[in-house]
Amino acid sequence: MNPSQDIIYLDYAATTPVDPQVVHTMLQLQGAAGDFGNPSAMHSAGWRSRAHVDNAAQQLAELLGTDAERLIWTSGATESNNLAIIGTARHRQHHGRHLITMLTEHKAVTDVFRALQQQGFEVTWLRPERNGVLDIATLEAAIRADTQLVSIMHVNNETGVCQDIAALGACCHARGVRLHVDAAQSVGKLPLNLAELPIDLMSMTAHKLYGPKGIGALYIAKRPDLHLEPLLFGGGQQQRLRPGTLPVPLIAGFGHAAAIAAARMADDLAHLTRLRDRLWAGISDLPGVQLNSDPALSYPGLLNASVADIEGESLLLALEPLCVATGSACNAQNQEPSYVLRAQGLSDAAAQGAIRFSLGRPTTTAEVDCAINLYRQAVRTLRALAPDGAA
Amino acid sequence: MNANPYSERVRELFARPAHAGEMATPHRAFIADQGIRIAFSATLSGAVIERLRFQAWGCPHVIAAAEWVCTQLEGRPATDLQTFAVADLMQSLAVPMEKSGRILVIEDAVRALGAAISKTFTNTEQD
Numbered sequence: 001m002n003p004s005q006d007i008i009y010l011d012y013a014a015t016t017p018v019d020p021q022v023v024h025t026m027l028q029l030q031g032a033a034g035d036f037g038n039p040s041a042m043h044s045a046g047w048r049s050r051a052h053v054d055n056a057a058q059q060l061a062e063l064l065g066t067d068a069e070r071l072i073w074t075s076g077a078t079e080s081n082n083l084a085i086i087g088t089a090r091h092r093q094h095h096g097r098h099l100i101t102m103l104t105e106h107k108a109v110t111d112v113f114r115a116l117q118q119q120g121f122e123v124t125w126l127r128p129e130r131n132g133v134l135d136i137a138t139l140e141a142a143i144r145a146d147t148q149l150v151s152i153m154h155v156n157n158e159t160g161v162c163q164d165i166a167a168l169g170a171c172c173h174a175r176g177v178r179l180h181v182d183a184a185q186s187v188g189k190l191p192l193n194l195a196e197l198p199i200d201l202m203s204m205t206a207h208k209l210y211g212p213k214g215i216g217a218l219y220i221a222k223r224p225d226l227h228l229e230p231l232l233f234g235g236g237q238q239q240r241l242r243p244g245t246l247p248v249p250l251i252a253g254f255g256h257a258a259a260i261a262a263a264r265m266a267d268d269l270a271h272l273t274r275l276r277d278r279l280w281a282g283i284s285d286l287p288g289v290q291l292n293s294d295p296a297l298s299y300p301g302l303l304n305a306s307v308a309d310i311e312g313e314s315l316l317l318a319l320e321p322l323c324v325a326t327g328s329a330c331n332a333q334n335q336e337p338s339y340v341l342r343a344q345g346l347s348d349a350a351a352q353g354a355i356r357f358s359l360g361r362p363t364t365t366a367e368v369d370c371a372i373n374l375y376r377q378a379v380r381t382l383r384a385l386a387p388d389g390a391a
Numbered sequence: 392m393n394a395n396p397y398s399e400r401v402r403e404l405f406a407r408p409a410h411a412g413e414m415a416t417p418h419r420a421f422i423a424d425q426g427i428r429i430a431f432s433a434t435l436s437g438a439v440i441e442r443l444r445f446q447a448w449g450c451p452h453v454i455a456a457a458e459w460v461c462t463q464l465e466g467r468p469a470t471d472l473q474t475f476a477v478a479d480l481m482q483s484l485a486v487p488m489e490k491s492g493r494i495l496v497i498e499d500a501v502r503a504l505g506a507a508i509s510k511t512f513t514n515t516e517q518d
Contacts, residue, residue: 313450317397317405385411385454387421387430387446 008322008367012360013157013302019210025256029249039246049248056255063258065193072242076216077184078108080203083218084180085112087228088149089121096146100124103343106157109182130345131294132161136171143175150177155185158340159293160302169198184208188261200226211257215250268361273300275359275368282372303357310353310382318378322371325356398485401455410461412444420503424496427453431504440469452490456480456497472505
């Protein structure tokens with residue numbers, strides 16, 4: 001299942017390769033010999049397709065500890081976030097137009113809130129503590145009588161920091177406010193029991209858990225006052241919340257990936273913890289290296305480290321053939337360091353030299369050791385190139 | 392379509408910056424601007440640039456550009472430094488226009504080195 005022979009892929013937070021078993025499941029549904037019928041059709045071909053959709057919903061529901069009918073299929077977490085946030089904001093706007101989120105959310109959330117701000121909604125942007133975790137008192141202080149929705153991600157995509165969703169949800173519910181959780185980085189990776197967690201809406205995507213790209217889901221809790229306005233119109237599918245013909249092979253792939261994740265989660269977490277600790281032990285003695293998230297508070301598949309006075313884009317290229325993500329958005333269009341790391345209080349210089357290593361199920365000890373050597377060599381080389389003096 | 396932002400030439404120069412380093416010489420220039428730092432040092436043989444070295448803190452295009460400058464200007468008259476312009480460099484390395492601001496800092500540093508050398512010569516003649 002290794003992604004490719006000529007790269008060392010440590011960017012599993014960006015996306016994962018599709019599990020071969022999932023590929024097999026999806027291929028069986030393609031072509032004239034497969035169950036290609038429209039799952040909404042009232043004939044045997046349609047019913048056969050519908051059975052794959054229902055099975056996948058059951059697999060995903062079992063992973064999450066919920067009922068299959070609470071899940072809406074979408075194109076991915078971005079669409080799920082849009083539907084949850086905009087759908088709630090529009091439906092509740094006559095009750096109030098105040099919304100709350102965090103500065104460290106993914107763009108698929110922050111940009112939605114910015115769009116709503118332009119439409120007249122008021123948004124409070126919460127800043128985490130230096131460890132990346134949101135203080136409950138900060139949320140409590142921000143909730144007002146007219147607050148309609150709080151949106152907070154479970155696992156941060158840059159740092160791996162986990163929010164205490166149970167406590168945040170309890171805080172919201174005690175004040176009659178709905179909680180949306182972007183769980184793109186945690187579904188299938190960390191235990192999530194929606195039967196117990198006070199979550200109203202939760203976004204997820206298949207391609208972060210070894211499923212296909214182009215399919216996601218939105219969980220909508222069964223609560224009498226929880227309704228969304230749809231973003232799309234055109235058919236009666238999925239309770240009219242998300243019309244459109246369902247992509248059966250993608251949905252079946254998502255379901256199978258969820259079932260595999262449920263079966264492997266404990267082993268995956270142990271594997272990732274061991275590799276993450278090995279990676280940090282291999283680079284932590286370099287002068288100027290710092291960890292940007294507390295391992296005790298973070299998902300073990302992700303390690304974000306900064307190194308002082310190293311330019312992020314050059315570090316990324318010097319690390320080739322290692323595929324990792326830079327904490328800096330430094331590119332031709334944007335020289336800004338990571339807004340997530342800046343919101344955590346890191347200096348521009350520290351954020352500039354940040355690298356996100358994200359490990360996955362296929363990652364080997366040899367790959368981690370190679371990454372350690374490449375990182376050490378790249379830091380030495382770039383430091384030797386640099387002149388003294390402040391930029 | 393190629394989403395790779397680096398030309399082969401940039402990759403090659405970035406990976407093997409043979410002219411990286413600094414020399415004990417009075418002929419030096421250093422500029423920090425546009426979020427980058429760049430330093431050049433040169434030794435001369437008469438009025439000709441004998442050796443040119445650089446130090447750089449910046450993106451891969453900046454490092455590759457500094458190496459390119461050194462390969463192009465070694466063996467040339469020192470007076471060429473003061474008229475150096477980055478047009479050929481931008482084309483040769485296929486530098487995206489968005490990065491031209493940083494590359495112009497390199498032009499400034501090369502010209503500053505030329506000015507420093509010229510000043511040294513002037514002072515020597517006056518002595």
